[in-house]
Each structure stands twice: as structure tokens, then as C-alpha cells.
Amino acid sequence: MKAISGKARLAGVMGWPVNHSLSPRLHGYWLETLDIDGAYVPLAVAPDNAADAIAILPKLGFRGLNVTVPYKETAMGCVDSLDDLARRIGAVNTIIYDEDGYSHGTNTDGFGFIENIRQHAPDYDFSSGPVIVLGAGGAARAVIVALMDAGAPEVRVTNRTLERAEVLAAHTGNGGDIKVLPWEQRNDALVDAALLVNTTTLGMTGQRALDIELQQLPTGACVTDIVYAPLETPLLADARERGNIVVDGIGMLLHQARPGFKAWFGEDPDVSEALRAHVLETR
Numbered sequence: 001m002k003a004i005s006g007k008a009r010l011a012g013v014m015g016w017p018v019n020h021s022l023s024p025r026l027h028g029y030w031l032e033t034l035d036i037d038g039a040y041v042p043l044a045v046a047p048d049n050a051a052d053a054i055a056i057l058p059k060l061g062f063r064g065l066n067v068t069v070p071y072k073e074t075a076m077g078c079v080d081s082l083d084d085l086a087r088r089i090g091a092v093n094t095i096i097y098d099e100d101g102y103s104h105g106t107n108t109d110g111f112g113f114i115e116n117i118r119q120h121a122p123d124y125d126f127s128s129g130p131v132i133v134l135g136a137g138g139a140a141r142a143v144i145v146a147l148m149d150a151g152a153p154e155v156r157v158t159n160r161t162l163e164r165a166e167v168l169a170a171h172t173g174n175g176g177d178i179k180v181l182p183w184e185q186r187n188d189a190l191v192d193a194a195l196l197v198n199t200t201t202l203g204m205t206g207q208r209a210l211d212i213e214l215q216q217l218p219t220g221a222c223v224t225d226i227v228y229a230p231l232e233t234p235l236l237a238d239a240r241e242r243g244n245i246v247v248d249g250i251g252m253l254l255h256q257a258r259p260g261f262k263a264w265f266g267e268d269p270d271v272s273e274a275l276r277a278h279v280l281e282t283r
């Protein structure tokens with residue numbers, strides 16, 4: 001790790017626990033390769049202290065913060081201002097402190113999701129057809145808001161707990177076309193899809209595989225998974241075998257980090273193969 005000076009710029013990631021976070025390794029790589037005098041540290045903050053930590057960090061000279069599980073929703077109520085994206089997604093993952101110490105919350109998860117597809121499926125046109133989103137948790141909200149902003153003509157959300165998908169559609173819909181479907185209809189919903197996105201935890205190491213039949217999915221459709229452990233989930237393996245374009249989930253994590261890094265450290269970093277390999281090396 002590079003030595004820093006007394007003028008080093010500071011940022012970090014706050015979570016509980018935080019020891020699994022890949023963000024210190026990710027930002028650390030950029031700081032080192034771009035030769036920036038700065039540090040990005042893991043901040044394990046217990047639940048009772050989360051609001052205090054967000055308020056105190058600018059007084060310690062921090063320029064900003066990533067917020068991860070379980071604080072993305074909590075952080076919304078702890079910042080001095082929230083941008084429109086964070087409000088629509090209903091969560092904050094990036095905080096920027098200004099020169100006066102005021103905190104500004106935004107959400108870059110949707111940006112990361114879109115940029116990952118742009119990088120790995122450059123011919124995919126977001127306005128080309130319906131998108132099927134499996135799941136209705138926090139990750140799904142960021143993905144759906146981003147898809148609507150990118151011009152998706154229709155988003156079909158299906159979730160094991162139907163009510164959760166209905167609440168999500170009501171919250172994020174405003175004008176966009178979101179259809180909610182029962183989980184049992186997930187196979188039929190694929191019939192004219194241009195993009196299929198898994199935002200559930202199914203397929204993750206230690207979890208069971210996602211139970212879905214891809215027969216009705218057009219072979220020209222793109223398939224992506226926000227799960228990145230393993231990198232090739234059973235869903236992506238199935239889709240690849242039948243000829244679909246597949247995009248794995250690690251790139252969403254890499255790209256969502258770019259806006260924060262730019263704001264805190266002043267440079268727009270690259271998401272390269274070398275970065276990807278470096279971040280994946282630890283797993």
C-alpha cells in the first residue's frame with residue numbers, strides 16, 4: 001500500500017459488519033494506480049452509532065463515504081440533503097461532504113448497473129424491449145429506476161412476495177410502465193423480453209439456484225445477474241449455453257464506485273480488466 005501524507009484525502013465504507021466489503025480493495029487499487037494522496041478505509045459502525053458516525057466524519061476531515069448493508073435506508077434520514085435519485089430509489093449508497101461539512105446523499109447503484117451492461121453488452125439497446133426483473137428488494141429498486149431512466153419501454157417485476165413488488169412499483173413507478181406479476185408467472189413473462197435481470201439472492205454461494213425455465217426467452221435477449229459470488233451463477237450458465245448474451249454482476253459493484261471516487265479524490269477512474277482481476281483475487 002502506498003504511503004500517504006498529512007494532506008491525504010479521506011473516504012471510507014460504513015457497514016455492519018464491513019469485513020466482507022470489496023470497496024477498500026477497489027478504491028485502494030485506484031488510489032495506488034492513479035498515484036493519489038488519499039486513503040479509503042473500512043468503517044465497522046454498530047447500529048446505534050450510525051447516525052453519529054455520518055455526522056462526525058466530516059469533522060474528522062472525511063470527504064465522503066459509501067454506505068452499505070444495513071445502512072442504505074437509514075442513511076436517507078441522516079444526511080443534510082438527498083438528491084432525486086436517492087429519493088426515488090429509497091436508499092443512499094454514497095455520501096459527499098461539502099467544504100462546510102454538509103452531507104449530500106446520492107445513490108450510484110443504478111448507474112453501476114447500467115454502466116456494467118454498457119461495458120459488457122455494448123450493442124444492447126435499453127429501449128429495445130421489455131425487461132424482466134426478478135426480485136423486489138433494495139437492489140431491484142435501484143435497477144428499476146435506472147432502467148426506466150435509460151428508456152426501457154416496460155419493466156415486468158416478479159417477486160416471491162407479490163405485495164413487496166406492488167409497493168416497489170407504486171413507489172418507483174411515477175409515469176414509467178411497471179407491471180407486477182406473480183412469481184408463478186416468471187417463465188411466461190420471458191416471452192418477448194429483451195433483458196432478464198436477477199436481483200434476488202438465489203444462485204449465490206450457499207443459496208439454492210434460481211428456479212426458472214428459459215425456454216421462452218428470445219435467444220437474442222441479454223441476461224444479467226447482480227449476484228457475483230459465484231461470478232457465473234447457474235442462471236448465467238444456462239443462458240450462455242442457449243446463446244444469450246450474459247453479463248455478470250461484479251461490474252455493477254465496480255462501476256457504482258466511480259462517482260464517489262471522482263467526487264472525493266478528483267479523478268474519474270477506469271473499470272479495467274486488471275481492476276476486475278484485482279478485486280476478484282481475494283475471493
Ligand code: ATR
Nearest residue numbers: 135136137138139140159160161164199200201202
Ligand atoms: P436486497 O435489498 O439486497 O435486494 P433483499 O431485500 O433481502 O436484498 O431481497 C432479496 C430478494 O431475493 C427478494 O426479492 C426476495 O424475495 P421476497 O421479497 O419474497 O423475500 C428474494 N428471495 C430470497 N430468497 C428467495 C427464495 N427462496 N425464492 C424466491 N425469492 C427469494
